[in-house]
Amino acid sequence: MRRGYSFKNSIAFVFLVVSSCCFLVLMISMLKVPDAAPGNGAMPFYKKVSDNVNSLGTFGNMMLQMLPADLAFTIFVPSETAFERDLRLRANDSLVGEKMSDTYAVISRILGFSAVPRVLESAMVGAGEELSYDALSGFTLFISKDVRGRLVVNGVKSDKVDVRRGKLVVHIMDGIIMDAEFEQSVQPDFDEDD
The missing domain is CATH 2.30.180.10 (FAS1 domain)
Known part of the structure; x- marks a missing residue:
């Protein structure tokens, strides 16, 4: 009985980790973080003009x-x-x-x-x-x-x-x-x- 209980917990743990990772990826993609400028390795901190x-x-x-x-x-x-x-x-x-x-x-x-x-x-x-x-x-x-x-x-x-x-x-x-x-x-x- 003890062995079956630990198996259920590891499945729940893996499910929780996978769900958390998927949620994190979804949130990052929705934030639309600006790309790093090629060549200098730093994030550009300037205001871009809207595409009007x-x-x-x-x-x-x-x-x-x-x-x-x-x-x-x-x-x-x-x-x-x-x-x-x-x-x-x-x-x-x-x-x-x-x-x-x-x-x-x-x-x-x-x-x-x-x-x-x-x-x-x-x-x-x-x-x-x-x-x-x-x-x-x-x-x-x-x-x-x-x-x-x-x-x-x-x-x-x-x-x-x-x-x-x-x-x-x-x-x-x-x-x-x-x-x-x-x-x-x-x-x-x-x-x-x-």
Whole structure:
């Protein structure tokens, strides 16, 4: 009789341990703990921007639609303000009539200068470190952080970082990343009225 009693207790003990482990795994997965940043072994303690559909604006969303959804890219998308200020593109009049094909050409060219075929989150760029990657067009991007911790790509500072869209990592920039030749071609005419 003593032998049967200890057998029942060991089954109860194993059941209790397995149940506890399953509950613990379930709780950890529900908490959605952030992943550790690759390379530095530390947890990133910065606030990520929520994935808001309107945070990229019309032209930013157009840029993302030009990329394949099943591949990992990092894209430095200009803000709506930067599109209007630097390229004079406005969502209400640049996507109508004859201007639509010109706007798509400009947006696709900007995409070539600002998309990198790899994942690059802001935590992967160390303070005082400068990384360089080739964009889709072959244009070299020099990526660093300023004293406030914002990403700086070829002199253009970020407004928001680490917006996730599936496999894409999007950084919203306060300017347009482009080479000198393309910059000359999109310079506004000085005799044009605003």
